Structures are given as C-alpha cells and as structure tokens.
Amino acid sequence: xxxxxxxxxxxxxxxxxxxxxxxxxxxxxxxxxxxxxxxxxxxxxxxxxxxxxxxxxxxxxxxxxxxxxxxxxxxxxxxxxxxxxxxxxxxxxxxxxxxxxxxxxxxxxxxxxxxxxxxxxxxxxxxxxxxxxxxxxxxxxxxxxxxxxxxxxxxxxxxxxxxxxxxxxxxxxxxxxxxxxxxxxxxxxxxxxxxxxxxxxxxxxxxxxxxxxxxxxxxxxxxxxxxxxxxxxxxxxxxxxxxxxxxxxxxxxxxxxxxxxxxxxxxxxxx
Amino acid sequence: xxxxxxxxxxxxxxxxxxxxxxxxxxxxxxxxxxxxxxxxxxxxxxxxxxxxxxxxxxxxxxxxxxxxxxxxxxxxxxxxxxxxxxxxxxxxxxxxxxxxxxxxxxxxxxxxxxxxxxxxxxxxxxxxxxxxxxxxxxxxxxxxxxxxxxxxxxxxxxxxxxxxxxxxxxxxxxxxxxxxxxxxxxxxxxxxxxxxxxxxxxxxxxxxxxxxxxxxxxxxxxxxxxxxxxxxxxxxxxxxxxxxxxxxxxxxxxxxxxxxxxxxxxx
Amino acid sequence: xxxxxxxxxxxxxxxxxxxxxxxxxxxxxxxxxxxxxxxxxxxxxxxxxxxxxxxxxxxxxxxxxxxxxxxxxxxxxxxxxxxxxxxxxxxxxxxxxxxxxxxxxxxxxxxxxxxxxxxxxxxxxxxxxxxxxxxxxxxxxxxxxxxxxxxxxxxxxxxxxxxxxxxxxxxxxxxxxxxxxxxxxxxxxxxxxxxxxxxxxxxxxxxxxxxxxxxxxxxxxxxxxxxxxxxxxxxxxxxxxxxxxxxxxxxxxxxxxxxxxxxxxxxxxxxxxx
Numbered sequence: 001x002x003x004x005x006x007x008x009x010x011x012x013x014x015x016x017x018x019x020x021x022x023x024x025x026x027x028x029x030x031x032x033x034x035x036x037x038x039x040x041x042x043x044x045x046x047x048x049x050x051x052x053x054x055x056x057x058x059x060x061x062x063x064x065x066x067x068x069x070x071x072x073x074x075x076x077x078x079x080x081x082x083x084x085x086x087x088x089x090x091x092x093x094x095x096x097x098x099x100x101x102x103x104x105x106x107x108x109x110x111x112x113x114x115x116x117x118x119x120x121x122x123x124x125x126x127x128x129x130x131x132x133x134x135x136x137x138x139x140x141x142x143x144x145x146x147x148x149x150x151x152x153x154x155x156x157x158x159x160x161x162x163x164x165x166x167x168x169x170x171x172x173x174x175x176x177x178x179x180x181x182x183x184x185x186x187x188x189x190x191x192x193x194x195x196x197x198x199x200x201x202x203x204x205x206x207x208x209x210x211x212x213x214x215x216x217x218x219x220x221x222x223x224x225x226x227x228x229x230x231x232x233x234x235x236x237x238x239x240x241x242x243x244x245x246x247x248x249x250x251x252x253x254x255x256x257x258x259x260x261x262x263x264x265x266x267x268x269x270x271x
Numbered sequence: 272x273x274x275x276x277x278x279x280x281x282x283x284x285x286x287x288x289x290x291x292x293x294x295x296x297x298x299x300x301x302x303x304x305x306x307x308x309x310x311x312x313x314x315x316x317x318x319x320x321x322x323x324x325x326x327x328x329x330x331x332x333x334x335x336x337x338x339x340x341x342x343x344x345x346x347x348x349x350x351x352x353x354x355x356x357x358x359x360x361x362x363x364x365x366x367x368x369x370x371x372x373x374x375x376x377x378x379x380x381x382x383x384x385x386x387x388x389x390x391x392x393x394x395x396x397x398x399x400x401x402x403x404x405x406x407x408x409x410x411x412x413x414x415x416x417x418x419x420x421x422x423x424x425x426x427x428x429x430x431x432x433x434x435x436x437x438x439x440x441x442x443x444x445x446x447x448x449x450x451x452x453x454x455x456x457x458x459x460x461x462x463x464x465x466x467x468x469x470x471x472x473x474x475x476x477x478x479x480x481x482x483x484x485x486x487x488x489x490x491x492x493x494x495x496x497x498x499x500x501x502x503x504x505x506x507x508x509x510x511x512x513x514x515x516x517x518x519x520x521x522x523x524x525x526x527x528x529x530x531x532x533x534x535x536x537x538x
Numbered sequence: 539x540x541x542x543x544x545x546x547x548x549x550x551x552x553x554x555x556x557x558x559x560x561x562x563x564x565x566x567x568x569x570x571x572x573x574x575x576x577x578x579x580x581x582x583x584x585x586x587x588x589x590x591x592x593x594x595x596x597x598x599x600x601x602x603x604x605x606x607x608x609x610x611x612x613x614x615x616x617x618x619x620x621x622x623x624x625x626x627x628x629x630x631x632x633x634x635x636x637x638x639x640x641x642x643x644x645x646x647x648x649x650x651x652x653x654x655x656x657x658x659x660x661x662x663x664x665x666x667x668x669x670x671x672x673x674x675x676x677x678x679x680x681x682x683x684x685x686x687x688x689x690x691x692x693x694x695x696x697x698x699x700x701x702x703x704x705x706x707x708x709x710x711x712x713x714x715x716x717x718x719x720x721x722x723x724x725x726x727x728x729x730x731x732x733x734x735x736x737x738x739x740x741x742x743x744x745x746x747x748x749x750x751x752x753x754x755x756x757x758x759x760x761x762x763x764x765x766x767x768x769x770x771x772x773x774x775x776x777x778x779x780x781x782x783x784x785x786x787x788x789x790x791x792x793x794x795x796x797x798x799x800x801x802x803x804x805x806x807x808x809x810x811x812x
Contacts, residue, residue, distance in 0.1 A: 030486060032391075044477060051479070060487040062475040068774040075777075076388055147665050153781060154774055176665050176761055177750035177771065182501025190655070191665045206503065279621055279711030286618030289611055290631060293638055293678070296649055340546035348540060349547070359800070360551045366796045367557065368739030370766045371789045375557045377773055378564055378786075403553055410550070436539060464642030467741040467766070471773050492644045496742060499648045508652075515645045526640035 023251065027244040028056035035062075035069015035082030036156055037180035038105060038199035039233055043082070045261045046252065057244070063180050066156025073097065073236050079245050081236045084156035084199070096239050102252045103233040103267035106200040106217040107161045108209035110184075112192045117141045119211040125165060128195060131172030136193060148175040149187050149196035156231070157181060161197045164229040165212070201266030219268055233267060304516025307509040313517075315510045320517065322474075322481050322488040323463055325394065330401035330462045331455060337402070338409025339451065345410075346417045346443070347435055365407035373471035376400030380472065392473040395484040400468045405458035412454020416447025456529035460522045466492040491518045561789045568783035590788050592754045596762030599669045599755055600676065600748065601738040607677035608733050612684035613726070619685075620692050620718065621710040632689060639682035647746040650675035655747070662759055667749035670758040676743045680733045687732065691725035692718060728803060735799045739792065741766040765792050 031050075033043055040063060047059035064072070066083035073081030074095030087099050109125055111117060117140055120128075127133045128146055137143040150171050151158035162168060178184045181199045188194040189206040200217045203209040209217060212227070221227040241249050251257055258269035313320070341361075345354045376396055383390045390396075420443050428438045444451075474493040481488035491514045502508045622628055654675060655666035662668070695718060703713040719726070741764075749761025750771060763771065765788040775782040 030482075032487065040476075047477075058479060058482060058486075060475055061477045062487070064774045067776060071774075071776055075384070077384065077391055145663060149665075152771060154776075173752040174761070175751055176667060177752075177763075178500070179771065180501060182503065185503065186501055187665065191659065193663065194665070275708065275711035275715050277711075278617070278715050279709065282614045282618035282621060282714070284618075285611070285614035286622070286631075289615050289681075290634070293634070293682075296653070296678075297638070299653065300645070300649065337546055337550055340543045341550045344543040344547035348543065357547065357551045359804070360554045362800050362804070363797055364554050366735055366739070366800055367554075368741065368766055368792050368796070370739075370741045370769050371557065371561075371792050374769055374773065374785065374789050375560055378560045381777065382560075406550055406553070460640060464644070466642070466644045467770065470770060492642055495644050495648050496746065499651055499746065511648060515648060519641055519645060522640040522642060523637045526636065530636060 022053060023247050024050050024054045024057060024244075027054065027247060029244060030058045030060060031080065031244055031248060032060045032078040033062070033080045033082060033235075034064055034072045034078045035236075036066045036084040036233065037063045037182060038084050038157060038201065039082040039235070040180075040182070041201075042103070042233075042261055042265050042267070045265070046248075046257060050248070050251070065152060065154030065179070066159070067154035070095075070097065070236065073238055076238065079237070080248065083234045083236060084231055085160050086232070087234070087236060097236050098238075098240055099234040099236045100249050100253065101232040101234050101270055102258070103201075103262050103270060104222060104230060105233050105267050106222045106227055106230040107157055107165065107197050108200045108203055108217045108229075109165070109195065109212060110188050110198045110203065110207045110209050111195050112188055113205065113208045114192050115141060115208065117210060118208075119214060122165070122213050125212060126167065126169045129166055129171050129175075130169050131174065142193075144193045147191050147194045148172060149178055149184055149191075149194055150175040151184065151197075152177060152179045155179075157197065157199060160231045161229060164231075165197070199266075203266065222268060232270075300512060300515055300519065303509065303512040304519075307513035308516070311506065311510055311513065313513060316491065316494060316514050316517075318479050318481075319489040319491045319494040319514060322394075322478075322490045323492075323518075325481055326398060326401065326469070326488065326490055327459055327462045329394065329398035330405060331458050333398065333402040334405050334409050334458055335455060338406050338454075339413050341406075342410045342413030342417065343439065345414065347439065361407045361410050364403070365411070368467075369404060369465055370467040370471070372400055372404050373468040375403070376468065376472040389485060391485060392471075392487065393485045394473060394481055394488050397469045397472040397474065397488070400472050401462045401465060404465060404468055405461050408458045408461065409451070409454045412450045412457070413447060415454075416450030417443055419450065420446040453529040456525040460525035460529065463521050463525075464492055464518060466496050469493055470496070558790075558793060561786050561793060564786040565783060565790055568780055568787060590765065590768060590784055590791065592752055593763050593765045593768040593788055594791065595754050596669070596744075596748070597738055597764040597766070599758070599762060600672050600744055600764055601734055603669065603673035603758060604676035604680065604737045605730060605734040607673060608681045608684055608737070609730050611677060611681045612688060612729070612733070615681070615685050616688035616692060617714050617718075619689060620714060632686070635682045635685050639686060643679050643740060644742045644746075646675055646679045647743045650743065650747050664759075665749060665761070667747055667761055668759050669748060669755055669762050672744045672748035672762075673758070675747055676737055676740055679740070679743060680736045683736070684729050684733045687729045688722075688726065691722050691729075695721055724806065728806060731799060731803060735796065738764075738795060739766065740764075741770055745770055765789075 040061060043061045047061060050057055050059060066085050069081035069083045070087060070091055072078040074091065074097060087097050091097060109120065117136065120139060124133060124139050129148060133139060134146055135143065136146055176187065178187050181202050184196050184198045185202055185207050188196050198207065200209060215221050215227045217227045222230050235249060235252060237245050253271060255271060258271045262269045345357050349357065376399065380392055380396055424442050425438055428442055469490055470493060473487055474490050475487045476497045478487045478489055494514050495511050498507055498511050619628055619631060650671065654671055658668065658671050659666035699717050700713050703717055744764045745767045748763065750763045750767060751761035755762040768788045769785040772781050772785050
C-alpha cells in the first residue's frame with residue numbers, strides 16, 4: 001500500500017516538478033519588484049530562472065522593507081510589492097491590494113555564534129530589547145554589554161517581532177539601526193555581543209538563532225504553532241494580477257519554485 | 272626659538288605619519304582590488320559599471336549646454352545685479368549636501384508621478400538630479416575660462432565691428448575651451464562617485480544592465496554601499512574591492528585631468 | 539540666441555529656489571500639524587519618533603569632531619610639507635594628495651568598515667560604530683582637500699619673506715610660526731569652514747559608520763544619526779507619516795546651514811571656495 005502511494009506520489013511530483021519557467025515565453029518587458037528584504041534571496045533565484053528562460057524579460061529587485069513594498073505597489077511605482085507581514089485592512093481598501101502568500105517564515109532572535117547563550121525566556125528577551133537587561137552575564141552569558149540591533153520602521157520583520165515577540169514592548173532608542181535582513185545578519189556576525197532579530201530563513205553559520213522559552217524556530221515548531229513569532233511572506237499586486245504579473249505569482253506558487261527554491265532558501269513552502 | 276623648533280618637528284612627524292596612513296590605505300585597496308579582479312573576474316559588477324557609465328554620460332551631457340549657456344548669459348547679457356544673484360545661487364548649489372539634491376529629485380518624483388504614471392525612479396530621474404549636482408562645476412569652469420580671455424582680443428574685435436555673438440564664438444569660447452574641458456572632467460568624476468543622489472532616485476541592488484531611460488539601474492558606488500552592508504561570503508566582500516578600485520581609477524584620472532580648476536589657478 | 543541663453547540661465551539659477559520651495563512645501567504639514575517645537579523634539583508614537591533633534595545633535599557632533607581632527611591633520615601636514623618644500627619629493631606628495639582627494643566618500647566609508655571598525659570593537663566593545671569612528675574616517679575624507687587648499691595659499695607668500703627670516707637667524711619653524719600662519723590666517727579660517735561644510739553635508743560615512751541610533755548622543759562613543767543619514771534612512775517611509783515629513787525638515791536645516799556658510803565666506807571676502 002505504502003509502496004504504491006509512494007510510486008504515485010513520485011510520478012505526480014515528477015510531472016509537476018518538470019514545470020519550469022516556460023510559462024514566461026509569451027511575455028516581455030520589465031517586472032519591478034520592491035519591498036521585504038527577507039524575500040530578496042528567493043526573488044533573485046526566481047528572477048534568474050525567468051530571465052534565463054526568456055531574455056526579453058528583466059526583473060528589477062529592490063529592498064526597502066515591507067512598508068515600502070506595500071506603499072510602492074499601492075502607488076503604482078512597482079508591479080509587485082513584497083511584504084513580510086499581513087496587509088492591514090486599511091492598506092487593502094486604500095489601494096485595492098491583493099496579497100499572495102508563498103512562504104511561511106518565523107522571526108528568530110539571533111546572536112553571534114561565539115555567544116554561549118542558546119536559550120532565553122521570553123520575558124528576558126523583552127527586557128533585553130527594552131534596555132532593562134544590559135549585560136550578557138545577567139542571562140548566563142559573558143560579562144559584556146549587550147549590543148542591540150533593530151530595524152528601520154518600514155520593516156515588516158520588525159513589526160511582527162515587536163508585536164508577537166515583544167508584545168509591543170519598546171525597543172531602546174540606543175539600539176543600532178540596520179535596514180535589511182541581510183544587514184542585520186552582517187551586523188550580528190561582526191559583533192560578538194550582538195543581539196537582534198532576523199528572518200529564520202536567514203539563519204546559518206554566521207549567526208546563531210536562539211530558542212525562546214525552550215522552543216527553537218525550526219520547521220516543526222513553526223508549523224505546530226509552538227513558536228509563535230511567525231509570519232507569511234507575501235507578494236502583493238494592485239488589483240488582480242494579469243499578464244506577466246500573474247505569470248510571476250503563479251510561478252511563485254508552482255511546486256517547482258515552492259520545493260526547489262523557497263524550501264532551499266530556508267522557508268516553509270505553502271504548498 | 273624652541274617653540275618654533277617644536278612646531279617644526281611635530282609638523283614633520285605628522286606629515287610622515289599621515290602620508291604613511293594614507294599610503295597604506297591606498298595600497299590595501301589596490302592590492303585587494305587587483306586580487307579581486309584576478310580571482311573573481313568582473314562579471315559580478317559589470318551591470319554596475321555599465322550603469323555608472325550611462326549615468327555619467329547622461330548627466331554630464333545635460334549639464335554642459337545648461338551650464339555653458341548660463342555662464343555665457345552671465346558674462347555677456349546679465350546686469351551686475353543679476354550676475355551677483357546667479358553667482359550666489361550657483362555657489363549655494365555647489366555646497367548643498369548631495370542628499371538634499373537627491374531629496375529634491377525624489378520629491379519631484381512623488382509630485383510628477385501623480386500626473387505621469389510612467390515617470391518612475393529611473394535612469395532619467397537620477398541623471399537629471401546628478402546634472403543638478405554637477406552644474407555648478409561647469410558654470411564655474413566656463414566663467415573662469417571667460418575671465419582668462421585676454422580683454423584686448425575682445426576689445427579689438429568689437430572695435431572692428433564684431434557683434435557679441437561673433438566675439439563669443441570666435442574668441443571667448445575657443446579661449447575658454449581648456450577650462451571648460453577641465454570643468455567637464457570634474458563633473459564626470461563627481462557624478463561617477465556620488466551615492467546619496469542615486470540612492471534616492473533609482474539605483475537598485477539588482478537589475479542587470481540598464482535598458483532605457485525609465486529603467487532602474489545598478490551603479491558602482493551604490494553597489495559598494497549596498498553590498499558592504501549585506502555581504503554573506505568572502506567572495507562578495509572581495510567584489511566590493513574591485514568596484515572600489517575601478518571607481519577610484521575613474522575618479523583619479525578625471526580629477527587629475529581637471530586639476531587646477533578648483534584652486535582657481537590663474538595662468 | 540539670446541532668449542535661449544536667458545532661459546537656460548533662469549532655469550539653472552532657479553533650481554536653488556526650487557529646492558528650497560520643495561523642502562518648505564513638504565515640511566509644512568508637519569510644521570503646521572505639530573508646531574515647530576514638536577517637529578524638532580519629536581512627538582513619538584511608541585517605538586519610533588520623528589523629531590530631528592537627535593539628528594541635529596549627531597550632525598553637530600560628527601561635523602565638529604571630524605573638522606577638528608581634519609584641521610589638526612591638514613594644518614600640520616601642510617606645515618610639514620612647507621618646511622620640506624623645494625625638495626623633489628614634495629611635488630610627488632602633492633600629486634598624491636590630489637589622488638586622495640578624488641577617492642569617493644563611499645570607498646572611504648567601506649574601508650572604515652573593514653579597517654577601522656574591528657579595532658574600535660576591540661578597543662571599546664560594542665558594534666564599533668560610533669560618532670568617533672565616523673569622525674575619524676570623515677576627517678581623512680576632508681583632509682586632502684584642505685591640505686591642497688592650504689598648500690595653494692602658502693605658495694602665494696613671496697619667497698623673500700623666507701629669506702628675511704633666515705637672515706634674522708630663524709629656521710623653517712620660525713618662518714612658519716611667525717610669518718606664514720599669521721599671514722595666511724584668513725585662508726586657514728576659510729579652509730576650515732569649507733571642511734566643516736563638507737563634513738556636515740556628508741551622508742555615506744555617517745550612514746555606514748555611525749550606528750544610526752535614535753537617541754540624542756552624549757559621548758563620542760555613542761551611536762548617532764545625522765541630518766543627512768536621517769534623510770537616507772527614512773526616505774522610503776509612508777508618504778503621509780510624520781517620519782517621512784521630518785526628512786524635509788532635516789533638508790531645510792541642512793540647506794539653511796549651507797546658505798549661512800556661503801554667505802559668511804563671501805563676507806570674509808574669499809570668493810573662490812571651490
């Protein structure tokens with residue numbers, strides 16, 4: 001029974017898995033994308049495939065954060081806006097936005113790999129970011145001041161982190177600002193006493209994600225809901241997408257992209 | 272006298288120390304840059320090189336006629352009061368922080384986009400903004416060139432019945448050619464290296480080769496800024512050095528060609 | 539012909555006015571809505587405030603500190619070069635400084651990240667990014683131009699003055715201290731103001747090296763943002779928000795500073811500020 005199922009499943013995957021970027025052959029022009037920085041590595045990989053299969057299409061990818069993505073697509077400055085947070089009703093009705101979720105991601109509390117701390121109670125995390133706990137030794141680490149890194153106000157990553165992890169607690173104004181997930185990673189990797197928050201998909205050898213209340217933000221805990229600080233990655237269009245935009249959204253949701261790109265980049269596919 | 276000696280010694284120590292510091296900085300970047308070019312090739316940054324070249328070409332080409340005409344107007348047709356006002360305007364324009372110029376470009380984008388939806392952060396907007404940035408250099412250079420034109424040449428021409436236009440094209444412009452060229456080189460160097468203006472008007476982290484006035488573009492200085500914040504492996508870090516080296520060579524060559532102008536060197 | 543030229547001139551000269559007007563226009567809603575005081579100090583909406591005061595203080599810190607460093611560096615380097623002038627290598631050294639003055643600020647900032655920050659982290663802990671880090675690198679950015687400017691003005695002092703000093707038993711040190719500096723005090727002042735203007739207008743060095751924190755900085759080891767980086771950090775904000783509007787206020791302040799500097803330099807009689 002199991003063997004038959006496996007065979008059928010493999011056949012289906014093989015069938016769909018062979019779908020590639022050929023759906024783009026009838027289009028041409030520029031696709032402008034902007035917004036969430038967590039989306040960028042995925043966007044780049046997808047853009048590469050699209051441009052390879054059809055050189056008449058060019059994809060422009062910019063960052064700026066979720067707020068920028070929503071604003072720009074709403075104002076018609078880009079074709080697709082990326083956001084790492086849900087579009088508010090106000091934004092939706094103001095611009096007529098249609099979001100498409102193509103991944104599930106979590107926001108991890110991250111520290112430098114040399115930091116011995118691997119777990120923190122959520123209360124402690126809140127106190128650290130508020131500036132009430134100032135030294136690593138207070139939470140079981142080295143005797144060194146805690147350097148806090150936070151994101152710019154357009155950041156969806158920050159908004160979700162602030163709401164879900166910090167319960168809307170304040171972030172101390174003496175924190176250093178970085179303006180993308182990539183920059184956050186780079187900053188934490190450079191500073192042994194750093195603490196910050198970053199998309200879980202971005203965690204690798206250069207930064208160390210820590211558990212909160214004993215729960216690590218891996219796929220299992222995110223999907224089960226035990227790790228609560230999670231969010232979706234969205235690509236948003238103004239109105240229903242047509243033409244090249246629709247092809248792009250469809251492609252993002254295709255099994256090939258979901259399994260071979262989204263999952264590879266460290267996120268959880270929605271399909 | 273010992274105070275004098277002390278001053279002398281401190282000065283000499285400082286010269287040596289500072290020159291050594293700058294030298295080592297320069298060597299560091301040259302060596303790493305060459306290492307990068309040899310081991311990585313330039314394929315990563317070719318779109319940025321192309322973008323920068325296009326940007327510079329467009330902005331300087333726009334600045335030349337505007338700048339030279341304004342200088343001609345000031346020289347030949349403006350009343351002293353007008354010239355004084357223009358002078359101060361250009362002086363201010365030359366000193367405004369580049370980010371404010373970028374902000375102006377961006378504000379223009381917001382204002383115009385409402386009425387012309389296809390007007391976007393693009394090569395066109397960035398070029399216009401950069402043109403504004405370098406305009407004062409062209410104007411100043413042309414004025415300087417005119418001021419160095421021997422006045423007896425002009426006097427003789429007028430006395431022979433030449434019109435203002437004749438004097439302009441046959442005497443003043445040819446004589447000012449050298450200075451104008453220097454101003455152009457300065458403008459080229461300045462527009463190639465600027466980051467703040469293009470950051471707000473169309474430079475993006477990833478696009479490939481710019482293809483049209485309304486397209487987004489990559490550029491070397493923006494590549495350096497962006498990548499230095501988000502690099503995730505030593506290869507990316509190294510690629511920043513090659514962008515930096517190319518940019519330095521470009522700027523150094525054009526600044527060298529233009530030397531003499533910013534110090535108001537009289538011949 | 540003439541009308542074309544007039545048109546060009548009017549267009550280019552009115553750009554400055556245009557910039558000022560745009561800045562005012564976009565700042566007004568904030569100034570009207572919150573009033574002048576709140577605009578500067580900031581109202582705040584929980585986690586992020588829009589006041590430009592922290593940026594203003596940051597600009598003052600970094601501009602003053604870097605100009606101070608640069609003055610020291612440039613003055614002593616120029617004097618040192620003067621005392622060595624006539625030797626063959628001084629010509630070479632001056633070309634070297636010309637090349638240095640052409641290096642883009644973003645390259646200096648990048649070098650600051652890879653060469654300076656690790657040492658700052660080791661010495662002072664933390665991220666390494668601070669007012670001090672930015673000021674050190676910024677002083678290196680503006681020094682070559684100041685050095686060239688000082689050298690140019692030193693070179694216009696007649697040779698005979700040197701001879702007179704030597705004949706009275708002095709050496710190069712005496713010449714520099716008692717003749718050169720007093721005679722060229724005005725260009726020293728102008729050069730310093732020029733350096734300050736460049737420092738206050740810089741964006742990239744502060745953006746990449748000063749940490750960009752929101753607090754009002756009280757020590758050189760604090761992180762800070764400047765009026766310029768304030769604009770760079772917030773320009774992509776929501777168009778209708780107070781934060782967004784505040785970047786135009788920052789721009790207005792910067793422009794006012796620029797205009798005051800230009801006017802004061804002109805009053806001092808040095809027209810060619812290049």
